[in-house]
Amino acid sequence: MHKEDDDPDNTMRILIATDVHLGYADKDPIRGDDSLTTFEEILQIAKKNNVDFILNGGDLFHDNKPSRRILHGCMTLLRKYCFGDKPCPIEYLSDQAVDFGHTSFPQVNYEDPNLNVAIPFFSVHGNHDDPAGAGNLCTLDLLSSAGLVNFFGRYLSLEKIEVKPVLLKKGTTQLALYGLGSIRDERLHRMFVHNNIQFVRPKEDTGDWFNLFVIHQNRSKHGATNYIPEQFLANFLDLVFWGHEHECLIDPVWNSLQEFFVTQPGSPIATSLSKGETAPKHVGILKIRGKEMKIEKIPLETVRQFYFEELVLQDTSLSPDDPKCEDKVEKYCEEKVEEMLYQSGMERSGNRRQPKEPLIRLRVDYTGGFSTANPIKFGQKFIGRLANPRDILLFTHKPIRSIKDCE
Amino acid sequence: MHKEDDDPDNTMRILIATDVHLGYADKDPIRGDDSLTTFEEILQIAKKNNVDFILNGGDLFHDNKPSRRILHGCMTLLRKYCFGDKPCPIEYLSDQAVDFGHTSFPQVNYEDPNLNVAIPFFSVHGNHDDPAGAGNLCTLDLLSSAGLVNFFGRYLSLEKIEVKPVLLKKGTTQLALYGLGSIRDERLHRMFVHNNIQFVRPKEDTGDWFNLFVIHQNRSKHGATNYIPEQFLANFLDLVFWGHEHECLIDPVWNSLQEFFVTQPGSPIATSLSKGETAPKHVGILKIRGKEMKIEKIPLETVRQFYFEELVLQDTSLSPDDPKCEDKVEKYCEEKVEEMLYQSGMERSGNRRQPKEPLIRLRVDYTGGFSTANPIKFGQKFIGRLANPRDILLFTHKPIRSIKDCE
Ligand SMILES: [Mn+2]
Ligand SMILES: [Mn+2]
Ligand SMILES: [Mn+2]
Numbered sequence: 001m002h003k004e005d006d007d008p009d010n011t012m013r014i015l016i017a018t019d020v021h022l023g024y025a026d027k028d029p030i031r032g033d034d035s036l037t038t039f040e041e042i043l044q045i046a047k048k049n050n051v052d053f054i055l056n057g058g059d060l061f062h063d064n065k066p067s068r069r070i071l072h073g074c075m076t077l078l079r080k081y082c083f084g085d086k087p088c089p090i091e092y093l094s095d096q097a098v099d100f101g102h103t104s105f106p107q108v109n110y111e112d113p114n115l116n117v118a119i120p121f122f123s124v125h126g127n128h129d130d131p132a133g134a135g136n137l138c139t140l141d142l143l144s145s146a147g148l149v150n151f152f153g154r155y156l157s158l159e160k161i162e163v164k165p166v167l168l169k170k171g172t173t174q175l176a177l178y179g180l181g182s183i184r185d186e187r188l189h190r191m192f193v194h195n196n197i198q199f200v201r202p203k204e205d206t207g208d209w210f211n212l213f214v215i216h217q218n219r220s221k222h223g224a225t226n227y228i229p230e231q232f233l234a235n236f237l238d239l240v241f242w243g244h245e246h247e248c249l250i251d252p253v254w255n256s257l258q259e260f261f262v263t264q265p266g267s268p269i270a271t272s273l274s275k276g277e278t279a280p281k282h283v284g285i286l287k288i289r290g291k292e293m294k295i296e297k298i299p300l301e302t303v304r305q306f307y308f309e310e311l312v313l314q315d316t317s318l319s320p321d322d323p324k325c326e327d328k329v330e331k332y333c334e335e336k337v338e339e340m341l342y343q344s345g346m347e348r349s350g351n352r353r354q355p356k357e358p359l360i361r362l363r364v365d366y367t368g369g370f371s372t373a374n375p376i377k378f379g380q381k382f383i384g385r386l387a388n389p390r391d392i393l394l395f396t397h398k399p400i401r402s403i404k405d406c407e
Numbered sequence: 408m409h410k411e412d413d414d415p416d417n418t419m420r421i422l423i424a425t426d427v428h429l430g431y432a433d434k435d436p437i438r439g440d441d442s443l444t445t446f447e448e449i450l451q452i453a454k455k456n457n458v459d460f461i462l463n464g465g466d467l468f469h470d471n472k473p474s475r476r477i478l479h480g481c482m483t484l485l486r487k488y489c490f491g492d493k494p495c496p497i498e499y500l501s502d503q504a505v506d507f508g509h510t511s512f513p514q515v516n517y518e519d520p521n522l523n524v525a526i527p528f529f530s531v532h533g534n535h536d537d538p539a540g541a542g543n544l545c546t547l548d549l550l551s552s553a554g555l556v557n558f559f560g561r562y563l564s565l566e567k568i569e570v571k572p573v574l575l576k577k578g579t580t581q582l583a584l585y586g587l588g589s590i591r592d593e594r595l596h597r598m599f600v601h602n603n604i605q606f607v608r609p610k611e612d613t614g615d616w617f618n619l620f621v622i623h624q625n626r627s628k629h630g631a632t633n634y635i636p637e638q639f640l641a642n643f644l645d646l647v648f649w650g651h652e653h654e655c656l657i658d659p660v661w662n663s664l665q666e667f668f669v670t671q672p673g674s675p676i677a678t679s680l681s682k683g684e685t686a687p688k689h690v691g692i693l694k695i696r697g698k699e700m701k702i703e704k705i706p707l708e709t710v711r712q713f714y715f716e717e718l719v720l721q722d723t724s725l726s727p728d729d730p731k732c733e734d735k736v737e738k739y740c741e742e743k744v745e746e747m748l749y750q751s752g753m754e755r756s757g758n759r760r761q762p763k764e765p766l767i768r769l770r771v772d773y774t775g776g777f778s779t780a781n782p783i784k785f786g787q788k789f790i791g792r793l794a795n796p797r798d799i800l801l802f803t804h805k806p807i808r809s810i811k812d813c814e
């Protein structure tokens with residue numbers, strides 16, 4: 001797709017983001033605000049890039065029942081950035097009473113005459129913020145009842161689902177937006193196998209719609225049936241927006257078998273100190289014109305830096321027989337951490353809202369008779385300089401088995 | 408005050424309600440929706456009576472952390488009834504950045520260009536829904552962040568408070584609306600005694616304002632210092648709106664010492680099965696013109712009926728020495744309950760949303776050697792016919808002391 005900027009009246013501009021996990025580490029005195037900070041950055045990016053709407057792929061909240069502080073922060077940000085005078089140029093063509101029939105105001109928020117919505121926020125629910133408890137409600141229902149979001153892709157049947165698209169139009173571009181909130185992988189897998197997931201296509205101009213599907217499931221295989229293979233998805237789709245997977249793989253990948261692209265924006269917050277979380281975090285501006293699309297990657301500048309290294313003591317000059325081995329291991333680790341801290345200082349984004357203290361994880365393989373250090377005591381030397389002094393070091397050991405056993 | 412209806416342009420019309428306790432008996436399968444039902448009725452009354460705004464005296468919520476179902480229900484009702492096209496005819500004269508400086512949008516909701524507010528909802532917080540936890544927020548902060556309420560009367564100092572009025576004007580009528588959210592009675596008592604509660608009066612036209620004060624504290628004396636005597640309150644006030652006390656005493660009572668009226672609207676929901684809760688529940692339409700006011704009582708029709716009787720076995724023809732006494736006591740109680748059920752059937756409001764099953768409490772004084780019945784077993788006969796089968800009967804006993812000891 002070329003020159004989309006030459007044809008703005010016919011080009012939809014959609015901010016895509018997912019797995020914001022608002023409230024992750026809510027009670028951590030250092031990291032407690034990280035998720036709200038980056039959510040604000042995302043909303044600012046949406047505004048600055050003049051998008052037509054925001055599309056979120058689930059897990060907006062980390063906890064099923066987020067704290068009042070987090071809910072308040074989220075509502076405040078949505079009202080601040082999504083309400084305003086800019087008219088939304090998107091025509092809504094499908095039946096709102098159907099698309100939002102599960103909510104208390106079955107209407108898209110930007111057509112509510114009582115609300116002045118500048119940037120509509122559309123979201124499906126994830127597994128972290130799925131409906132539960134009395135009334136079978138989720139936090140998106142609260143936001144929806146206040147008119148702050150458009151909660152779609154919620155289906156009540158656990159047997160058979162007809163996924164009906166939200167139909168949107170801007171100029172000559174027509175978007176069929178399919179959404180499916182998180183369902184237990186095994187169950188959804190089975191439903192696909194039994195042909196109980198049907199995608200309903202628009203009757204008119206069937207071939208002219210750009211078909212986008214938002215899904216929040218395991219994409220990578222964890223066992224035979226607790227993921228959703230891409231080949232399960234309808235091949236009339238043009239783009240699959242994959243939520244739930246946290247690694248940022250936002251550049252569209254062509255599935256030549258299914259003949260659709262897949263984009264996986266990933267989570268903007270490190271919810272674990274694993275290597276996958278070190279990939280730079282992005283959101284995207286998805287531009288759709290006719291049947292063509294393009295995703296502009298926008299790096300997030302307020303994400304707390306995270307550095308991860310692995311150290312195999314056997315591969316160093318250290319010896320477990322050295323009487324001063326323990327001290328030397330500790331010293332060695334200290335130097336590594338200092339190097340990572342130095343690197344983090346060099347690689348700051350420049351955004352004043354990026355938190356100062358990085359996350360540092362040093363994974364130490366002590367196989368070969370080395371002794372371990374006390375991670376908590378070790379971390380005390382770094383208090384104030386990094387965000388996770390209590391768990392910088394993680395000691396691991398190779399399995400005490402022969403290679404044959406392993407195979 | 409006469410003929411207020413002849414001068415609508417200069418008459419403020421305010422719906423006054425308090426202690427709605429949304430979420431009371433939230434998990435009770437029979438009574439769980441009572442509070443939402445009556446809240447909806449109150450909002451309907453506000454709309455039908457074309458009030459300029461709603462004024463709530465605290466304890467809008469029963470629990471400090473209401474369930475998602477209740478919060479969702481409340482937000483849905485506020486958006487449904489308080490948003491709309493009717494313009495609010497009230498001029499806002501005081502500094503909104505001060506009056507709402509503690510909120511995330513320091514602005515009255517009906518002047519927010521992004522919200523179409525028909526009936527502004529003003530509230531102070533009560534002791535049930537007071538600020539607590541991370542961020543020191545309360546549920547009204549959530550509603551406020553969504554633009555659904557105007558949360559006022561929140562002061563952060565626990566040492567000295569200058570109570571500043573919200574200044575409102577309609578035609579020639581000027582209202583100085585003072586509010587003070589719930590504070591621990593002993594503390595507020597002490598602050599008054601030490602002259603640390605100051606009411607700030609408008610500089611201009613000081614004598615011309617109608618001065619209304621909303622307070623949420625103990626009014627009746629529970630020990631020397633854990634209530635607020637009316638004589639503590641500034642005597643320039645014209646009307647005190649007393650929240651927290653649940654009995655409906657909404658007709659204004661003249662305090663001749665202080666020269667102000669006091670109205671106590673009371674709670675629309677029976678949160679205990681005590682005699683005080685049998686008084687009919689009302690909200691009021693407070694009409695203010697110049698320095699005159701009048702309160703029109705509106706009976707609530709959806710409140711679950713509640714009947715309370717006391718029975719002293721010693722005063723009946725029953726004898727504890729009768730070998731069939733236990734059966735006869737039970738029979739006697741059954742007949743009483745049947746009478747009350749009959750009465751409840753005769754006295755229904757006619758509103759189709761009034762719950763069918765009444766609350767029934769029979770307090771049985773068994774002094775004199777009578778044995779008690781098992782209340783749970785007793786109630787099983789009435790399942791489906793009343794709302795509280797498990798605790799219809801409450802057995803009491805006179806203190807086993809001489810009258811002298813009692814004095
Ligand atoms: Mn997630
Ligand atoms: Mn997920
Ligand atoms: Mn109360």
Ligand SMILES: [Mn+2]
Pocket residue numbers: 465466533534535623650651652
């Ligand atoms: Mn109270």
